[in-house]
Amino acid sequence: MDNIFKFAAGIFTTLGFAWLAFVVGAKMQYGALSPEAEMLEDDGSRPVDAELYPKALSGLAQQGGEDYQALGCMTCHTQQVRLVEAGFDVERGWGKRPSVPRDYVMQKNVLLGNTRVGPDLANLGMREYSDEWLHRHLFEPQALVPDSLCPPSPFLYVVSEEEKDGSIEIPATDEEVSRFVRPSFRARGIVSYLQSLQQDYELPEMSFIEVENEVEELVVDKPADGNASSAGVPDWLARQISSGKEIYMKAAPGGGLCFSCHQPTGLGLPGQFPPLAGSDWVLGDKERLIKISINGLMGEIEVNGVKYNNVMAPPGIPPGSLTDSQIADVLTYIRNEWGNSASAVSASEVAVVRAATKDRAAMQMWTAAELSSSSQPAP
């Protein structure tokens, strides 16, 4: 203790043990991992011609990864789906399976992160956002997700008032008129990097966990008299459905009043109000369904082989006032009641449609003709 050299030898030895384990030992254990096939043969050999995962990033995505790091995005976003015992990441839909060490061997800088102010991004590329949506989000998240804490990065874009080649529209908000932004090279890199984040392959050491697929199946396979709150429906879905039912039935501000026309039975009134039960409008194309829930519907339509010619003003009290998540909930409800069963609608899906149809005047209702050939301008 009193001799500085012996003392130093002592304290370096204690440190050295931990070093041996965490640095030397860990490296021996899994430092040599390399990309692998999704499945191995029974004898443990790799099938011939099998694709190997993970794949290397494209040059643009790699560049984007550098910028993602330089801007410090990893201070709020992790990139790791935890084991099922350790958290609810898979249930939350942040990945099809927990992340494993092999997923990261092709990355130059591994950005696992340790704080989640924002959602995990390990599988952002699997969430099927369009590049355009991601650019809008990168430019100003608050234009898409109200009250988002994700910081805007306007310095990555050239902003102008009118549309130019390759520019993206940022829809108008209460305070601002709509703007057009042109992504810089760096912005395109970051979006390409974000889209490349996906652990959408299985590996010999980890296969997909069935939670998410169960959700889809449960909804699809429900018996004809399926009740939304029947056991087996995941919590979040049950919640969305029950909130949607409330909106469907509510006759006060914030409600949708849908029941007064389409009836609590979902059967409508012959000749006046079309049914929602079994309707292809409800179970089919989500985008069309969202569009009419935002702006309403008029003119001749056909539902279950019967023609109707009436007007549905933009739903909500006051008209057109339903928020993205309210629309998502009520649509999820009508898609899963009265024997209907189809996948849930999420608030972000509504947000995407709303953003894309921003030009439409609030009370300009859709017509069937317009919806069936959406490329044609409104008559």
Added chain:
Amino acid sequence: MKESPEQVIDRSAKLVVSFFVASAGLWLLAAALLAYIVAAKLTDPFFLSGIEYLTYGKVKIAQANAFVYGWGGNSIFAATLWIIARLSQAEVRGRIFLLFAGTLWNLGITAGLLGILDGKMNAHELLEMPTEVWPVLFIGYSIIAFLALVIHRSREHSSTIAPQWFILSSLLWFPALFLIAWNGLELNPARGTLQTVLSMWFGQSLIWLWLTPMALGAAYYVIPAIMGIVIDKYYLAIFGFWCIAALAPWSVLNHLVGGPVPMWIPAVGTVMSIAMIFPIAVASTNFHATAFKDVGKVWNSLPLRFVIFGTLSYTLSSYIGVIFSLPAVAKLTQFSIINEFHFNQRVYGFFSMIIFGVVYHMLPKITGREIGTGSKTFHFWTSAAGVMMLLLAYLIGGLTHGVLAQQPSLDWASSVISSVQPYFLITKIAFVILGFSQLVFVINVWKVIFPNPLAYILDGSPERKEKSA
């Protein structure tokens, strides 16, 4: 007039210690400003959002580095040199080299922080400053550490006591940790999540093996020095010391639980964090049993009040740390802003409070000038209130964050994060209070170091004036 040996030592340390304390103060203010910007961005994402140099992520990381290396590093150098010199009864020598090395250190950090803001950051915990500045920092550090060891080697009595063990080990562990991390991340970069294991081990160990032993050593020195009595149950200290040395480097990786690393890594971390109960108990027995022998004195001496606040905070934070490493709790709070609680508790509530006490104890002796009691008291109460407010907000906010994040049905932005937002507002207010508090500290310190800045500039250094007087 004949000077006492203490006065000779203090005079030999004056210039160097003043330099380090004065620079530490400036970094503290820089960190406070950055901390405010970070907190403000969490309450209003549009705050300064158009300036690329000041994105949330960059400022947050620059803040942590300014705090740990700027404020922490400089104040560690100041306290180390003075305490080691006093305990060795030897003068500080090689002052010109110390000043040179200190300048290197500060220039290195300045360049490093500007590099981070300019988008050149690395992604390794507390090694985020750009690669180029590290050799400079390392050389600066080595010179200072070497000269501190020279003072220690020229000591009067060959036997050593607790403050020396803690301070010397802090001095030696930092370069060892650094070289390990530098080798594994820069020279022979590891692949995949090995990087994360190593960088997290470095970042967390830095707090446990650099800041912590320094502050503990300072407390072991200052408490008996001011109270005039020996440490109670001193024979336990050696046990506490070796427990920290043996356990702490193992106990830091529990945050990786459930992540893409071999399971044994976080598991070892969890077990060892629980074992850390022993050294924590030893230190807190030593400090608090001594302090409670004469509570009045602790209360009346401001330096001591700061130090005891720090040691209480150490005990508390470490026990809370143990609780949060239990698997059931860790599952809830992992990835939540509770991480901020741990970091701030350790570097603010514990390390900084003790350093404030040491500085207030040391500066009057070195400069021969007293610091006003009123402003010291103001500093104490605003710091104490600010720290507690900050920590409570992070603790409760972190629990809220963690518990809600475990409900897969809750929408992330509109349910989980919006419930945490009120706590971000509280932390912003706390950082404003702490900012004022630290401003008072820096003014206190600068006033005794440079009592009359104008005269200083006009007539050259006060050193010369005193000699000629």
